Amino acid sequence: MLKTAKRARSAEDKSIKRELILSTAAELFDIEPDALPTAAAIASKSGIAKGTVYLYFKSKEEIFLALLEEHYQAWFADIRSAITADKPDSDEIINAICHYIESQPQFFQLASLSSSIIEQNVDSEILLNFKQRLVQIVTSASQDLASRLELDEHETCAQLLMRSYAMLIGLWQISHPPEKNAEILQDPSLSLIQPEFSLEARDALAQLWHGYIGQKGSKSTGRFWKIGNLFAKAD
Amino acid sequence: MLKTAKRARSAEDKSIKRELILSTAAELFDIEPDALPTAAAIASKSGIAKGTVYLYFKSKEEIFLALLEEHYQAWFADIRSAITADKPDSDEIINAICHYIESQPQFFQLASLSSSIIEQNVDSEILLNFKQRLVQIVTSASQDLASRLELDEHETCAQLLMRSYAMLIGLWQISHPPEKNAEILQDPSLSLIQPEFSLEARDALAQLWHGYIGQKGSKSTGRFWKIGNLFAKAD
Amino acid sequence: MLKTAKRARSAEDKSIKRELILSTAAELFDIEPDALPTAAAIASKSGIAKGTVYLYFKSKEEIFLALLEEHYQAWFADIRSAITADKPDSDEIINAICHYIESQPQFFQLASLSSSIIEQNVDSEILLNFKQRLVQIVTSASQDLASRLELDEHETCAQLLMRSYAMLIGLWQISHPPEKNAEILQDPSLSLIQPEFSLEARDALAQLWHGYIGQKGSKSTGRFWKIGNLFAKAD
Amino acid sequence: MLKTAKRARSAEDKSIKRELILSTAAELFDIEPDALPTAAAIASKSGIAKGTVYLYFKSKEEIFLALLEEHYQAWFADIRSAITADKPDSDEIINAICHYIESQPQFFQLASLSSSIIEQNVDSEILLNFKQRLVQIVTSASQDLASRLELDEHETCAQLLMRSYAMLIGLWQISHPPEKNAEILQDPSLSLIQPEFSLEARDALAQLWHGYIGQKGSKSTGRFWKIGNLFAKAD
DNA sequence: AATGAATGAGGATTCATTCAT
DNA sequence: GATGAATGAATCCTCATTCAT
Structure with a gap:
């Protein structure tokens, strides 16, 4: 008993220390x-x-891959929890998607370093495992979302999420220059290629999702979706 | 190991040498x-x-910022030249957009390092100038495209191009892991979060552009666009 | 005639250009x-x-050796011209010595780099010539000074000037830390080893010259010197 | 190429390694x-x-600042230990001052690079600490010296030491041209501005200290000092 | 498990000087 | 004489990772 207790506590200690490393890394970043x-x-x-x-x-x-994983998990959890309505309209979904990104800027800041820096220096196998768990997270979230939307094809839903992610990470990188240059690049002449992230993200997502509905949803009756303003004309 | 003229006195000589450096950098990259x-x-x-x-x-x-600028220029030139029809349909435009990216993988490979690495180490002013020229390029291409599509709002067109770029750069990063890990990440279990770039890019772009047409185009007669298959229902 | 005129002007041009280089170097320094x-x-x-x-x-x-030479020349000229009295007292001499150094801080700033930096990278022969001319300057000034003081031994006078120079250059280096650290080293706790130059210089020189008078002057009647306050007790 | 203990865990081991670095740096210098x-x-x-x-x-x-500090410490220690007599005369003191400088030419060679090179590249705070410790060393030595001389004003004694240092460092720089030019500058025509250090130093110091006695000491009975030859006439 | 001393590969940039034009 | 393009030596320091203790 003592031994298990000790072992248990030791395991807990380990976990605590691991988390300490992660949170410190996050703070410093x-x-x-x-x-x-x-x-x-x-x-x-x-x-x-x-x-x-x-x-x-x-x-x-x-370390940062692990941190990133926590963010992915938190993000999808946030999305799922933010979509309270049974049949959310696209605005609700988009808000859900953007909420975590906006409240945790570290997430995308880190994700933007993922392919260029982090993945470069991570063991292949670790990376594979990481990505496989990521697939699980995305898949699970997609299924949940699909069921709420009363859609059959959760794969399409997953794909839409991935495309949303791709668009968002692209927009993030465009709109967040290195701090060192941030000030000089505030110049309004650059607004076209350096938009304000939040506004642009929501608008662009709406467009993307609208396209989805137009392509796929048009086959359906459209009743599944409470279409927001942006989509009003699509019917 | 190439030997050029000993000294670049004329502006032309200098330009040649500058290009030599750029092309060598490109080769090595x-x-x-x-x-x-x-x-x-x-x-x-x-x-x-x-x-x-x-x-x-x-x-x-x-050096690499200059290389990137050449790519941006070539990209937009390619887009403009690839759109031969007077009233191109969305497929044509999307093909035009993807063509250069696919034939010059270096472009997006470099662009993916832009925010995380290149812009970090470039003088602020140089960067500002670079971006201002980029705005010109994008603006000019948008105006051209808008006029071909007989659209009034070239700003929207520019915005659409930017969103397309954002989406593409995001997809590129997702689908191109570091070479070192490329093999192990071929695993089909990852296809969801690591799609094949070309197919996914075209499909995602179609969706985005479809959303654009849905949102904005619906106000128009829609005759301006020869909508491809994906957009068939949009009429 | 034309040729000589031309040659003359050319020589003058050369001299002008040389001076331009020197003055620019001085400005930048x-x-x-x-x-x-x-x-x-x-x-x-x-x-x-x-x-x-x-x-x-x-x-x-x-370039900087030449600049330094100009300073040495100007310094000794200044000393000679500042000593107007026929039989200057020590205060007058000390004031004369300090005047140029204080009004042309570049002089000692440069002189402080002389042995550690400048002389390192100057051709031996050039340096020898420079030093030989310097000897002339010092000798001539000493003779002048000695005659004004109605002293026979101008060598001693030269030696005294050299010692004064040594002391001053040492004091300068002690009291002028690199600009980068100047602020933090203002700390009053350091006043002992980092005195204010002007005050300390005058006082230290007075002491040195007093020592000279004490040693050498005591043999004389002392009438040659109008002894300033500091030396009042030496009689 | 020396091999020390693999890892310096203890403070003592670390101190040994630190000294190893210092002594190696000294050797190379x-x-x-x-x-x-x-x-x-x-x-x-x-x-x-x-x-x-x-x-x-x-x-x-x-590294070299640390080395210099060791020299300062050793110098003042040497001065204190060299002055054996209870009431040393000025010759004794001057000998004490010169002894270390002559036996450890590295000291002044390094000190001559101090303001122009070393202090330039040392962290401000480190430098401040260094100088504060230096003040301690000087102060302590001055007090010791003052007490041996049965003088009340140890500040004056400290000042005199500083002036001696300034003079000596100035003389050192004058009399030690870079090795590269040493030979050619041996020329006797330069003896005036490039004296032999040891002789000149002693004589100049004697003069300076004589001036001190003349100024300050004259007030006293003079009995405190066994005045050497040079000072004989000062009474 | 924990420590932290030791490692050493790795790379950008400056700048005095030269010499082809 | 003037130019300024070309040279390339010269060197500090960081930092991820290891491994002796």
Whole structure:
């Protein structure tokens, strides 16, 4: 009993320490969001030895991959919980999608470094596992969403979510230049290629989803969807 | 190892040398597309001295910003030239958009490093100028496109192009993991979150543009557009 | 005649250009007095081509050696002209010595880089010539001073000047930390090892010269010197 | 190439390694006294990795600042220990001052680079701390010296030491041209402005201290001092 | 498990000087 | 004489990761 208790507590300790590393990494990244904090900084700020960090993560980037995974999970959870109506209209969905991104700017800031920096330095297998879990998350959310929308094809729903993600991450990168240059690039002459994220995101998503409804939904009666203003003319 | 004229006195000579640096940088980046080649490699492969590179570009990243600008220009030129019909339908436009991206994978590979790496290390003012020129390019192309489509609002057209770009860059990053991990991530279980770029891009663009037509075009007679299959129901 | 005229003007042109280089170098050094300006900066600011600079000076440091020589000349000229009285007292002499140093801070700023930086990169022969001319300047000034003081041994006078110079250059270096650190080193706790130059210089010189009078002057009647306050007790 | 204990865990081990770096830096500087050795050279000659050097010192210049501090400490210690007599005369003091400088030419060679090179590249705070410790050393030595001389004003004593230092560092720079030019500058025509250090230093110091006694000491009975030859006439 | 000392590969950039034009 | 394009040596420091303790 003692041993299990001890083991259990030890496992808990481990988990706590892991979370400590993650949260410290997150904090530091928030302070300087244009680059991943150094392993030394994470160790020192969390009060853990550098070597210890590497007992919990095989590489620095793995820390941020884990952080990113938490964000993906939280994002989809947020989407699911935000869609309260049984038959949400597109505005509701879009709001749900944007809510977490806007309230947790770290998410997309990190996601924007994913392909260029993080994935470069993560063990292939770890990355595969990460992506497979991600598929689960997306799939599960899509099924949920599809059922709420009383749609049969949850794959299409998943695809729509992925396209939304792609569009959003693209818009994020366009609209968030490195802090160092942020000020000078505020210039209004650039508004076309550097839009304000929130507005543009919602509008662009509405367009994308409208296209979806136009393509796929038109075959249906359209009753499934309470179409928001933007979509009013689509019928 | 190429030997050019000993000294570039004329503006033309200088331009040639500048292009030599750019093309060498491009070549090297093609060989290892996950990171920018080193300044030393670029110099040595061009057959010029390291210091000379810095006569033509203030930093290594500026080389790649210039390369990227060439790609943007070529892209929009390609789009404009590919749209031959007076009143192109959406398929034609989408094909035009995708053509250059597909035939010049370097373009998006580089563009994906733009915000995370290139813009970080480029002088603010240079970056501002670059972006202002980019606005010109986009604006000009939008006006051209709008006139061909007999649309009044070229701003909307520009916006649509930007959204298309955002979506495409997002899809590119999703579908192109670092070479190092490419093989293991071929796993079909990941197809949802790692689609084949070309197909997905065209389909997603169609959806986006369809949404545009649905939203904006519905006000018009719709005769302006020869809507492709995907849009068949939109009439 | 034409030729000589031309030659003369050309020689004058040359001299003008040389002076232009020197004055530009001086200006730039004033702006950032902790390091020698670059050859490129001097060329560009003076509107002369980089290569041309090297037609007038064999190395960058030679420019500053020449500038330094001008300062030495001006300094000794200033000393001689400032000592108006026929039999100057020590205060007068000390004031004369300090006047130029205080009004031309560039002089000692440059002189402080002389042994560690300038002389390192100057051709041996040039340096020898420079120093030989310097000896002339010092000797001549000493003779003048000695005669005014009605002293026979001008060598001692020269030696005294050299010691004064050594003390002053040492004090200058102690009291002028690099600009970058100047603020933080203002701390009054450091006043002992970082005195205010002007006050300390005058006081220290007085002490040194008093020592001279004590040693050498005591043999004399003392009538040669109108001893200032500081020396009042020495009689 | 020396091999020390693999890892310096204890404070003592670390101190040993730190000293290893310092002594290696000193050795290399002795070999080429006109410039600071490179970080790579120090590392390689100590048999440790480059990165390790930066565990012990934040910058290369900090190494030499530390070395300089050791010299200052040793110098003042030497002065104090060399003055054995209870009431030392000025010769004794001057000998004490000169002894270390002459036996450790590295000291002044380094000190001559201090303001122009070392202090430029050292963190402000480090430099402040260094100087504050230096004040302590000087103060403590002055008090000791003042008490031995049965003088009340140890501040004056400190000031005198500082002036002596200033004079000596100035004389050192004048009399020690860069090795590269040393030979050609041996020319006897330059003896006036390039004296032999040891002789000139002692004589100049004597003069300075004599001036001190003349100014300050004259008020006293003079019995405190066994005045050497040079001062004989001052009474 | 934890530590933190040690590693050492890795790369951009500056700038005095030269020399082809 | 003038130019300014070309050169390329020279070097510091960071930081992810390992491994002896």
